[in-house]
Amino acid sequence: MTSLLSQAAPTAGAGAVELPGPDGAWRRVALAEPGPWVDHPQPFRSRVCFAAAHVAADPLAPNVPGAPAVVDWDATLAFRRELFRYGFGVAEAMDTAQRGMGLDWPAVQELVRRSAAQAAEHGARIASGAGTDQLTEARTLDEVLAAYLEQVAFVESTGSQVIVMASRQLAAVATSADDYLRVYDAVLSQVAEPVVLHWLGEAFDPRLRGYWGSTDVDTATATFLDLVRAHASKVDGVKVSLLSAEHETGLRAALPPGVRLYTGDDFHYPELIRGDGTHHSDALLGALAAIAPAASAALTALDAGDLSAYDDAMAPTLPLSRHVFEAPTYHYKTGIAFLAWLNGHQPGFTMVGGLQAGRGALHLARVFELANQARLLRDPDLAAERMTAWLSVHGVVR
Numbered sequence: 001m002t003s004l005l006s007q008a009a010p011t012a013g014a015g016a017v018e019l020p021g022p023d024g025a026w027r028r029v030a031l032a033e034p035g036p037w038v039d040h041p042q043p044f045r046s047r048v049c050f051a052a053a054h055v056a057a058d059p060l061a062p063n064v065p066g067a068p069a070v071v072d073w074d075a076t077l078a079f080r081r082e083l084f085r086y087g088f089g090v091a092e093a094m095d096t097a098q099r100g101m102g103l104d105w106p107a108v109q110e111l112v113r114r115s116a117a118q119a120a121e122h123g124a125r126i127a128s129g130a131g132t133d134q135l136t137e138a139r140t141l142d143e144v145l146a147a148y149l150e151q152v153a154f155v156e157s158t159g160s161q162v163i164v165m166a167s168r169q170l171a172a173v174a175t176s177a178d179d180y181l182r183v184y185d186a187v188l189s190q191v192a193e194p195v196v197l198h199w200l201g202e203a204f205d206p207r208l209r210g211y212w213g214s215t216d217v218d219t220a221t222a223t224f225l226d227l228v229r230a231h232a233s234k235v236d237g238v239k240v241s242l243l244s245a246e247h248e249t250g251l252r253a254a255l256p257p258g259v260r261l262y263t264g265d266d267f268h269y270p271e272l273i274r275g276d277g278t279h280h281s282d283a284l285l286g287a288l289a290a291i292a293p294a295a296s297a298a299l300t301a302l303d304a305g306d307l308s309a310y311d312d313a314m315a316p317t318l319p320l321s322r323h324v325f326e327a328p329t330y331h332y333k334t335g336i337a338f339l340a341w342l343n344g345h346q347p348g349f350t351m352v353g354g355l356q357a358g359r360g361a362l363h364l365a366r367v368f369e370l371a372n373q374a375r376l377l378r379d380p381d382l383a384a385e386r387m388t389a390w391l392s393v394h395g396v397v398r
Contacts, residue, residue, distance in 0.1 A: 015030060017031065017368070020362060031381070031383075034376075035374075036297075042087060044299045044300070045303045048089070048260060050089040050284040050285075051088040052096035052286040053080055054079070054286075054333055055097045055098060056340070057072060058070040059072070059347060063353065066353075071110070075346040075347065082292065086295075087296050089119075090126045090127075093108045093128050094129045095205070095333075099133060101355060102351065112155060126161065129163045131147075132144050132168075141173060141182060143169075156191070162191060163198050164188075164195050164196070168205065172207070179213065191234055194233070194235055196235075196237050197239070199242070201243060203241075203327070221251060224238075225251075228259060235259050236259070237259055237261060245267075248261065248281065262281065266322070270315060274302070274314075287325070291317040293376065294314065316373065319373070320367070333351070334355055334356060335359060337356065339376075342382075343378050344382055364390070
């Protein structure tokens, strides 16, 4: 049998790269020039936009399943500066940063502390997740509440805005909508500044099924709206990640005045951010970490009232986002980290908890191709070299 080492590996060069397709056939893909992206360090005027950033793992550390997270702080913080460069605030220590999938509470604290300090230095906006994941097991609502209050207090102590994250532990012990309202009422009555409430759907985390006390979305939404209306002065906005544009447009129209809807819909964000002429969504998206330069150009055009230029810049990013977030959606973080590595934002494609194994070769080859089509490879030759090397190491050869 011929050794894999003696087989011809895919080659990059001459402005092209060879990639395997879903049918097993190889094709030569021409490398596109990077888009005409420009720096935009100021926040956008017409929309408030947070990019949910990932963490880069230390490639020399044992970031394997079950091991404590070891973060490459230089690469992780540099990536956040890249987001500031394009006008985005950072949504820190969220699902994108592998909360509940490798990033433990000690690492979360260090991440929020460092990131909030850097945001203050750059005059950038930051909001950070407060949850209950320091609990190994919860038996009562009081335990969940105490965990929430501990994390809220910590995030506030760093100077970051608070994002009240959905809680696996609350979902496990709550038996009714009233249980959710009891816990959230207590949290919101004690926060110092208005927070973002985060409703993460089961596509992102199956353990959150039935959040707000019902598996019926309309019933759950009614409970959620009751909470927001009762505490509107303490709620800056809500982030909803149910991947339903219809649900989001209905919810944002029902929110109290002054409460923002931060879209978490990585499948429909162009239309939701653009708005319908009456209402629009702001954004708190993992997708923005992958498409920041193009999204920045689109939002700059939106500030100028140029809807055509907004569409031209944003539309090519959507196929990439939909692919990165395809089912099983909770493994989207692998694509986000892979793109960061292709673009030279981190030295290796390593993730805490060994999550780089969350997607396969054909999926990641398609990530490369769609990023190339969207002109989001900032150094196409480097990206092609890394893509080629990764395929070869994984035995994906012709």
